[in-house]
Amino acid sequence: MRHWINALLTLYFPVLIAGFFTLIWGERVGLLTLCVWLFILLWSERQKLSVFDNWLNSPSRGALPTLSPGWERVFKSFIKIQKHQRLSESELNRALDRFEQAARALPDAVILLNNSRQIEWCNTKAEEYFQLTLNRDQGVQIDYLLRQPSFRAFMRSPDAEASLNLRLPRTGVDRLVSIQIIPFGDAQALLLARDITEREQLEVTRRDFVANISHELRTPLTVIQGFLETFEDNPADNPELLSRGVKLMSDQSHRMNRLITDLLALSRLETSDSPEKEVVNMSSLIKNISEEARALSANKHDIDVQASSDLNILGSEEEIRSALSNLVSNAVRYSPDGGKISIRWSLTDNEPVFSCLDQGVGIAPEHLSRLTERFYRVDKSRSQETGGTGLGLAIVKHVLNRHNAQLEITSEPNNGSQFSVQFPRDTIAP
Numbered sequence: 001m002r003h004w005i006n007a008l009l010t011l012y013f014p015v016l017i018a019g020f021f022t023l024i025w026g027e028r029v030g031l032l033t034l035c036v037w038l039f040i041l042l043w044s045e046r047q048k049l050s051v052f053d054n055w056l057n058s059p060s061r062g063a064l065p066t067l068s069p070g071w072e073r074v075f076k077s078f079i080k081i082q083k084h085q086r087l088s089e090s091e092l093n094r095a096l097d098r099f100e101q102a103a104r105a106l107p108d109a110v111i112l113l114n115n116s117r118q119i120e121w122c123n124t125k126a127e128e129y130f131q132l133t134l135n136r137d138q139g140v141q142i143d144y145l146l147r148q149p150s151f152r153a154f155m156r157s158p159d160a161e162a163s164l165n166l167r168l169p170r171t172g173v174d175r176l177v178s179i180q181i182i183p184f185g186d187a188q189a190l191l192l193a194r195d196i197t198e199r200e201q202l203e204v205t206r207r208d209f210v211a212n213i214s215h216e217l218r219t220p221l222t223v224i225q226g227f228l229e230t231f232e233d234n235p236a237d238n239p240e241l242l243s244r245g246v247k248l249m250s251d252q253s254h255r256m257n258r259l260i261t262d263l264l265a266l267s268r269l270e271t272s273d274s275p276e277k278e279v280v281n282m283s284s285l286i287k288n289i290s291e292e293a294r295a296l297s298a299n300k301h302d303i304d305v306q307a308s309s310d311l312n313i314l315g316s317e318e319e320i321r322s323a324l325s326n327l328v329s330n331a332v333r334y335s336p337d338g339g340k341i342s343i344r345w346s347l348t349d350n351e352p353v354f355s356c357l358d359q360g361v362g363i364a365p366e367h368l369s370r371l372t373e374r375f376y377r378v379d380k381s382r383s384q385e386t387g388g389t390g391l392g393l394a395i396v397k398h399v400l401n402r403h404n405a406q407l408e409i410t411s412e413p414n415n416g417s418q419f420s421v422q423f424p425r426d427t428i429a430p
């Protein structure tokens with residue numbers, strides 16, 4: 001009701017006064033009165049708007065200033081709409097932040113490209129892979145940064161199903177990434193890049209492994225096949241050839257057997273869970289290993305053993321035996337007759353250490369880092385002569401990894417080698 005009275009007073013009252021003045025002083029005065037009244041009215045409304053404008057722009061807005069009830073209603077509705085908009089804006093910002101955080105955390109590189117193939121946004125992985133800096137490279141054409149012809153051709157005909165393998169420079173090994181371009185929206189595109197360096201290396205290792213096994217098996221099989229064909233053509237009329245052939249075939253079949261045994265041991269070590277821990281009586285285990293080594297050497301080497309009798313560890317006896325006996329048998333196989341081999345087992349700096357020192361052929365420094373690779377041999381003919389499979393140190397490495405132990409090799413050509421195994425302090429059996 002108050003609003004209506006206010007409206008009547010504001011709009012009809014001036015008209016009544018103006019009519020009254022017209023009757024007394026004529027039309028001109030009446031019209032002038034009406035104009036003056038309207039001017040005052042407009043000026044006062046303008047003042048209210050400016051008060052509201054100042055209030056809106058003030059950084060520390062208090063309560064809404066007192067205005068006429070009509071304006072107050074309009075302004076309150078306006079403020080409500082503004083609040084609502086701010087709320088949806090901040091919700092949108094939060095959603096965008098969440099999206100950005102998720103995209104940043106992705107394990108793959110993501111680059112958002114606009115319809116001119118300029119960088120709009122990219123995540124941290126993309127910065128790392130493509131050596132980009134978002135702030136610097138935003139707006140730069142992607143094929144200006146990635147200039148490989150194969151990439152440019154790929155960009156010209158993007159297909160969400162296709163992928164391109166691209167080698168990206170990096171310190172050390174180059175990175176191989178698989179790139180996909182996914183078109184979306186209004187001719188925009190998402191560039192996804194996944195690091196497949198490790199996958200490629202695994203594939204290379206797998207291929208090398210198959211090639212190595214085939215190669216290792218081919219030699220003994222060729223020898224056996226050769227003799228069998230000879231005996232087929234000249235059935236046992238040469239007893240000397242026969243006995244030599246049988247001996248060689250037997251050696252080669254043993255070699256194949258050792259190879260398969262070592263391969264199976266490696267595969268078990270690679271695929272099985274961590275070994276069950278048991279107390280390993282190391283001095284008795286080392287005594288057994290050294291006796292086997294004496295048998296292998298046919299007492300042609302001087303094998304000296306010093307092992308702390310009360311130093312036992314927790315681990316898998318079978319695995320530790322296989323690793324340490326590989327090291328000792330290598331010392332025998334790569335040492336000339338008469339060479340001294342020293343086997344030690346003791347606490348060194350509070351850590352249990354096994355070491356095997358020989359005075360054998362030694363190893364040149366460039367080979368040391370590769371010795372534990374499968375089928376890596378410094379001198380292939382010597383390894384084969386002495387019955388080596390090229391897998392011994394690969395087995396040692398796996399066993400030691402499973403026991404958190406470290407292998408240290410020091411060697412000099414013609415001056416012997418020392419292989420030391422350092423077990424962690426916490427493997428000492430109580």
Ligand code: ADP
Nearest residue numbers: 330331334377378379383388389390391392393
């Ligand atoms: P292999 O069956 O050929 O001995 P390993 O994996 O046991 O294979 O050893 C890898 C290579 O490391 C050997 O071929 C040999 O060249 C070298 N090597 C290992 N132990 C010794 C050692 N004690 N002295 C000299 N060379 C060694």
